[in-house]
Amino acid sequence: MLLDTLGQLDPHLVGAVLLALLALDGSLLIGVVVPGDAAIVVAGSALTGPAEIAVAAVAGVIGCFLGATGGWLIGRRYGARVRHSRAGRWIGERRWARAERIATSESGGPALAAAYFLPVVNALTPILAGSLGMPYGRFIRWAVTGSVAWVTTYLVLGSLAGGFVRDNQHLMVPIAACAAILVAGLVVIVRRTRSREAAVEAAEITGPAETADR
CATH class of the missing domain: 1.20.5 (Single alpha-helices involved in coiled-coils or other helix-helix interfaces)
Incomplete structure (x- = not known):
């Protein structure tokens, strides 16, 4: 059974793969194709116990930090060119507009943190934050806050779901x-x-x- 195989994986290996996926999620828009939510839940299903979840959570947050930083730098450097590129048009203006509303929301930082719980949008927000000239310090502070809540929540849910399925x-x-x-x-x-x-x-x-x- 797939879950039994996942459960035998080294938590450090699971964390390393999760780190790489989440780093690409926010910087190279991999999250548009493979939503980070799904990756975290699958990773969580391979984990048992608070210690293993903690290892993967730290790795996941580091991945989010790298992805958010990379996305912000890309947005800062290339601005609207990414949005209007062939890949940007494939993503769809509606999704870009939704992410832009969050990045420019009056609620500011909390909206950026909550954006992690919105599939696809969370992959676009870092680039938009950079292209809109949002200060890096302010952006990354809220990005890390949101990523901690996002990664931890979905890892725990994945672990609980995986354990339930293995037992039933x-x-x-x-x-x-x-x-x-x-x-x-x-x-x-x-x-x-x-x-x-x-x-x-x-x-x-x-x-x-x-x-x-x-």
Whole structure:
């Protein structure tokens, strides 16, 4: 079983892999393809006990620090070019705009910290913070605060989930069926929500144009 194999891995190895993934998450936008949330939960499922979780948490936070710093430097150096590059267009303007609202939020630092709990957006925030000229000291202080909460929370959840599954393997089939139904429902909801958002955006764009033509 996969979880049994993961459970036999050295916690230091798990931490090293997590560090690398989270460093790439915030600097090279790997988190857009492989969300950091999933990586942390999978890492957590390989851990048992507070000591192992602590080792992985320290490694994960270091990875977040490196990723946030790298992303901020890229944003500072290249600015809007990343956003308007081919990869930036593939990510989608809606996601960039959402991350920008967080980076420029009136609530400031707390919003940056909470952004770690928003998949994909958390990978874009460091670059935007750098391109918008946010002071590095202020940015990294809140980024580290958010990463500590984010990494620790998902590692603990992953560890609890992994332990539950290992102790209750006879429930795997019904749990998998429920999970599949839940995922299918979420996919339908997300698609409908995106369709509505696209319709609203199209109406906002065409509305002013029609008014101008008149």
